[in-house]
Amino acid sequence: MSNGELVIQARDVRKVFRVGDVEVHALRGVSLDVRRGEFVSVIGPSGSGKSTFFHILGGLTPPTSGSIHIHGKDLRAMSEADRTELRKKEVGFVFQKYNLLPTLTAADNIAIARHIAGTEDGDDRQFREVLGLLGISGRLGHKPAALSGGEQQRVAIARAIVNRPSILLADEPTGNLDTENSAAVLALLRDLNARLGQTILMITHNPEAAAYGSRTVEMRDGRIV
């Protein structure tokens, strides 16, 4: 385990959804510490609360109770606008379905993340290095429809890390990829973690994929087991 500073500190995080008259307890007291530079794999069956936990960590939805701190900032005390700010700079998302904007080229998909975060005029050296590492420099002028799944996911990773977030949240990043592309994307995430010290939390069903992380935690029925 890394001895870096705490990037995520979650204590007894609970999330209850109301579906009609029924209360759904998606998280039933999740506690987790993640230090800078860690690559944590989160495994568990469908419905175990992995995605809900990620959505809370990414500021997409607030927890119902418990405490959760990202870089010392208390998520429960954050307003909607504060969580928007968190997503701009502190968190980067990688989704199973890539979620690139279909009307923009790969380069513009990455550029819009910088535009939203207001970092367009920043230093490009590290970004160029990342692009080199991702191996997509020659495909940046293409729209997502012209890219393979593996290429789209690399663009999505580039977009997620372009603003140098504290945490990269990857939700089943290889779920739509074949074995070869899955291995390439996982190796890429491991490289980003090793070379750039990028903190990564990755959801996966696949134990082989989970093995790319430096630590694995398992979720079941809304708890870490």
Next chain:
Amino acid sequence: MINKLVVANLKHRPVRTLLSVLAIGVEVTMMLTLVGLSEGMLEDSARRARGVGADIIVRAPGTSLMSLSSASMPQKLMDFFAGQPHVALAAGTVVHPIGGVNTVTGIDLDEFNRISGGFKYISGGPFRRPDDIIVDDFYAVQNKLSVGSTVNLMNRNWRVCGIVEPGKLARIVIPRATLQDLAGATGKLSQIFLKLDTPAHTNQVIAALKEKLPDYQMYSIEELTSLYSVSNVPGLSAFIGVIIGLSIVVGFLVVFLSMYTAVLERTREVGILKALGASPGYVLGIVFRETVLLALAGSLLGIVLTYGSRWLIMTLVPASLTQKIVPAWWPIAGAIAVFGALIGAMYPAWKAARQDAIEALSYE
């Protein structure tokens, strides 16, 4: 960057974009054509009034300058005016509506020739019979008339005796006595034109005449032509207002439907933007920029279409309607189109901005 996304979104659905632009273009053309017709026809009327060559026009008490008035002035007044100081010539006319915006004017040709210098005949010549009719070139072309043709007006056949250059008094003229008989206005006139020995005396003569005939309406031709404006035509401003209101409604509906479907279709993309940290304001900005771009493109198209509508009018009904291109109204019509479009985009934009990111990301 945001502009790139906006343009890319519009290009992504070219048919929807083109239809929206076309609908806004028609909205703008509707406004510009109406204003152009109003101004064009008033200007045309002013030009024809100037073409008479008179200095003063007299109309009966209580008549409106802009509306058609029945022949209600006694013809004997001509002698009175002819005897006034500085009045060199007087010519009386009878104006009778024949449907739509068209009128037929009865004149005494000799009297009219003296005051105006006479018509310039393209073909044919003056009246020779009581049922002769003189028309201007526009009317002849529109109705495919030539000298010797028969034209039916006021339930009666007329023989075209002359086709003249446009721009003098009226498009259709017939002998005054005939029209007075037909209109049941024997010995009555609609208006009297006065020519002075020198135009410099115009105001002085009007003042003197008003003392003697205080109820009659008298204007210098200069004043008359300046009064030919939209605001002086009863009801016209209100009519234009109604058309503008309808245009705003059309723009609102078109943009509402267009942007609403666009926002629904892009639910997932809104979720992606929100996951990247886009604020509700950022999402609103995208929808509103797209809307403004559609409205501006529609306005440009509308301006171009206005030239098309003018060509159509000039080709089909040159004698009935005259459309002017009014560049001063381009920014006004554009602003109205943008305003209507922005109102139409409000709900879709609000819906997009309020979209829950997690729900949007799971939208298929």
